Amino acid sequence: MISGSTAIEIADCIRALVQSGHYQPGASLPPVRELAETLGVNRNTVAAAYQRLTKAGLAVAQGRLGTSIVAPPSAGEQEGLSADTPLxxxxxxxxxADWLPEVSTLLGGRMSKPFLYGEDTILPALREWGKLWMTPDCPAGWELELTHGAVDGIERLAVAHLVAGDKVAVEDPCFLGSINALRIGGMQAVGVAIDDEGMQPQALARVLEEGARAVLLTPRANNPTGCSLSKRRAEELQRVLAEHPNVLVILDDHFALLADTPYHSVIPASTKRWALLRSVSKGLGPDLRLAFVACDADTAARLRIRLAPGMTWVSHLLQAIVAACLESEQxxxxxxxxxxxxxxxxxxxxxxxxxxxxxxxxxxxxxxxxxxxxxxxxxxxxxxxxxxxxxxxxxxxxxxxxxxxxxxxxxxxxxxxxxxxxxxxxxxxxxxxx
Structure with a gap:
């Protein structure tokens, strides 16, 4: 039985009913007018309670279909080996695995001392490597951060700039890890059709006009299709994005270490918030959870809030292994x-x-x-x-x-x-x- 006289009380009551199992995922909440009459409160009070539940990710508003309870976030379908199959x-x-480097012998004397809270979060060797790798493809004034892989970087970037419910334009089909990261973060992925040259400009323009606040695309080796942006297509997308300077642009160049095709940037000079991610996982091994993130100064500052030297920086031990790999001729x-x-x-x-x-x-x-x-x-x-x-x-x-x-x-x-x-x-x- 739903009770309460304020929006907070009503929302908390429904939340408790969900936690107790009274409301299952997919269950519809009473219409706003009906519940307001039952509780003897203003309809705006019930509407505000439902909005709180929606923002908290417990419910979803479906227009004329009303408001219903959503299922709790799950990891979703994952990449990986399928155990116990004869197929x-x-x-x-x-x-x-046979084409990945053997890293166990590469550290040598690289870790000369333990690293403590408060020290620089990026090893000098990786900062230099990142500078050499990213500078040719980045607008002036960019800054470097590291994340625990490309998907972790995408999730952190989305949370840093967006709020639950925001629309993010993504390639359709899109890498399932990216879809899962946005979904768990409460963002709404909106598919943009792709062809052999990448995301289609007119389709992207429509989604941006409809209110998407961010664009996530793969410049090379889209997973699952394998397509890469042509120079012509990148220029077309750049012109579309130039009309939306406040849209966050995230480029997941996850296959950069192994890429056969050149990188073509879609970032126009007018874009205020952007990030280019390059992971090492495909070339050095999936367990090396590290990605270079080149981004504008404001985005870098927002990332540092959660990657601070007292919180969740990328392990210096992991960085040392990656640096040893990148510097090894073998x-x-x-x-x-x-x-x-x-x-x-x-x-x-x-x-x-x-x-x-x-x-x-x-x-x-x-x-x-x-x-x-x-x-x-x-x-x-x-x-x-x-x-x-x-x-x-x-x-x-x-x-x-x-x-x-x-x-x-x-x-x-x-x-x-x-x-x-x-x-x-x-x-x-x-x-x-x-």
Missing amino acids: IDLAHGNPN VRDTVQAARAAYAARRDELHAALTQQGIAVPRPDGGLNVWIPVVQDAKDLAYALAKKGWLVRLGSAYAVQAHPPAHAQAIRITVSNLQDGQAAQFARDLKACLL
């Missing part, structure tokens, strides 16, 4: 060989699919090949599983909860394909297609 795993999204050779090997695997699978008459976009980078299909992707995945293949459904990367039919696709991770498997997979896929 050949083409769904995992991991780099090839590791650089390993990364270079991996870059060529991933490209060869992508090309091999693309050629095998083409030979079977299966039209797929040619990926510019990344670990994956995106295969649009006409039939239901779940049925196709089941048919492939019966032939021994585990694939990732494209619906995992859909921004909308109910993606349109044309979004049906599967994603194939090529990193662990063995000789001959690409051709066999293409033949099996052909046999499963309607």
Whole structure:
């Protein structure tokens, strides 16, 4: 039974009812007019109570459909190995472990002393590396921070500048880690269509006109499709963003260490808030949770609030390992060989699919090949599983909860394909297609 005479009391009562299980996720709250009459309060009081619940992430307002209780945040679908399966795993999204450097012998005497609260949060060696790596692609006056990987950086940037309910324009399909980070932060991801050259300018312009306060895009090796921004497309997007100088622009250049294609910036001179992230996880290993973040001075100041020397800075031990890897000639050779090997695997699978008459976009980078299909992707995945293949459904990367039919696709991770498997997979896929 809902009770209370003020907005705070009513909201707290409903919150307690949710916690006790009286209201389950999806349950509708009483209409504002009805509850106001029951409690003998003004309708504005009930409306304010519902607004508090919405801002707290406990409820969602659905216009004429009323206000309903939402499910608590969950981690969502994750990348990673699928345990206990006899199938050949083409769904995992991991780099090839054999193509990652062996880091255990690289530290030597780098950690000359323990680091304590209050010391500089970035090692001089990494600060210098970041300066050399990021300067050619950043507007003047940029500053450097480190985060615990690209997704952590995206979440921190969103929380630093946005509030729950804000719209963020993202590529559709979009990397599931990015979708999860925004969702857990209470932001609303709005899909923007992409093609072989990246995010479509007219579609982005529409979303910005409709009130999106931030844009998150992948300049190279979009996951899941593998597409990268062309120079022409980057310039078109830059012109669109120039009309919205207060929109936060986040560029997730996660594949930078292994990228085959050049980086093309979309940041116009008028943009006030921007960030470029470059992770080391794909090239050095997923457990090295570190990303370089180049950003404007105000954004850097906001990030430092939560990455302060007394709070949650990136471990200097982790930084020392990354610095040792980046400075090692042997590791650089390993990364270079991996870059060529991933490209060869992508090309091999693309050629095998083409030979079977299966039209797929040619990926510019990344670990994956995106295969649009006409039939239901779940049925196709089941048919492939019966032939021994585990694939990732494209619906995992859909921004909308109910993606349109044309979004049906599967994603194939090529990193662990063995000789001959690409051709066999293409033949099996052909046999499963309607």
